[in-house]
Amino acid sequence: MTGCSGLLGVDSEKGDSSKASASLNSRATYVGSSGISGTPSGSGSGSGFVSAKGWLNSAYVIWTASGSSFTVTCDGTTVDSLLTRKIGNQWRVDIPGLKAGSHTIKITGSATITATVNVVNQDRSGFAFYGSTVPGAYNADGTLKSGAVVLNINNSTKDSVKLDVTTDSKGNKTSCTGLQPILDAFKKGYDNRPLCIRLIGRVTDPSVLTSGDLMISGSGSSKHLTNGITVEGIGSDATAYGWGIRIKNADFIEISNIGFMMVDSGEGDNVSLQQDCKNVWVHNCDMFYGAPGGDKDQAKGDGALDCKKSTYVTFSYNHFWDNGKCNLLGLSEGTTDGLYITYHHNWYDHSDSR
Secondary structure, three states: OOOEOOOOOEOOOOOOHHHOOOOOHHHHOOOOOOOOOOOOEEEEEOOOEEEEEEOEOEEEEEEOOOOOOEEEEEOOEEOOHHHEEEEOOEEEEEEEOEOOEEEEEEEEEOOOEEEEEEEEOOOOOOHHHOOOOOOOOEOOOOOEOOOOEEEEEOOOOOOOOEEEEEOOOOOOEEEEEOHHHHHHHHOOOOOOOOEEEEEEEEEEOOOOOEOOEEEEEOOEOOEOEOOOEEEEEEEEEEEEEOOEEEEEOEEEEEEEOOEEEOOOOOOOOOEEEEEOOEEEEEEOOEEOOOOOOOOHHHEOEOEOEEEEOOEEEEEEOOEEEOOOEOOOEEOOOOOOOOOOEEEEOOEEEOOOOO
8 A cells, every 4th residue: 555645734724615616527537548547446435425536646535424523544644634625515535645556545523434545647748857857846656755845725824824934045934924925935045845835725816916926936047946836726626716827937846736717917827937947847727718808819818828938848638718818839039949848638628729
C-alpha cells in the first residue's frame, strides 16, 4: 500500500456548503486518453456510503450523514478538515497528493465508512517537463515535495490565511495575511519552500489582487521566482470567479483543476504567462467566458490561456467553453529559439478563435 502525502494544511476550518458551486464534470473526462494509464476506481462500505473513487493523484469519498463532525484518515494520516465539506445533502472529502496505487480512507464520527481507492498518475508530458523538471509543489509521483507549504483556501479564508515568509538574506521572516501578500513576499526570492495553494469551492475576488489578478512573479528578469508553486482546485467545483492568474518572471509553476469564470481584471485573461516564464504547466482547467471588454473582439472577455515570451510550457487537458479567444501565443519575431511549448489533449468546445 502506498502512503498519503500533503494532507495537512495551514489555516483550516470546516467547509461551507454555500460556497460550493455546481459540479463541473468536464474535469473528469480524460482518463483513458493517450498519456494516462491505469484505471481509477473505488469501493466502500458503511452507513451512508454513496461513492468513492481514485483519480489523478487524488481521491474522493461521498456519503450522507445527519451529523457534521467527522475525522478522515488516508492510510492512517489525518486529512485536513477543510477538505471535508457538505455539498447539497451529501458530504464529500477530497484528498490530493497521492501516489498511484491503492489507498484506504476511513471516516469516523456520525458516520463510519471505510473506502478503498485506486489512484492513477497525471499525464506529466510536454516541454514543461524537459529534463528532470517537475513544475509546481509536487514530485513526479504526485506527492508533495520536501518542505512544501500547503494553504487550503475557501471563500471564507482567502483574506485571513496567514504564513510567515522569509524575506531577506539573513533569514528574517515577515508575517503575511492573504493570498496576494503571501505571494508578494515570496517574490523577494528568499523563501525556497515549494508552495501549494488549494482552492476549495467558489472563491470570489480576494481583497488584495494585482489589477484584478492573482500575480505570481519574481522580482525581475534577472531574479526569477523558482521555489515551485502550485495553484490547484480541489474536487470538481473549484472556481476562481471574477479573477485570473498572471505569471511573470517565474519558473516551475503549476495551475490545475480550476474553473475560471467572468474574469474582469485589467489584463482580462483567465491565465496569462505575461513574460519570461519557464517550466509552466497549466492543465485540467475549465476556461469559461470572461467579463465583456471594450473592444469588439472582447464580447466574451479577453484571452482564456495566453502565453507571451515564455518557454518550456505545457498546456494540457483544458476545456475551453465557447470562448471568443483561446490561446494567444506571443514569441519573438524572426527566430525559432525558445519555441518549446506543448499543447495536447485540450478541448476547444465551440470556441471562436485561436
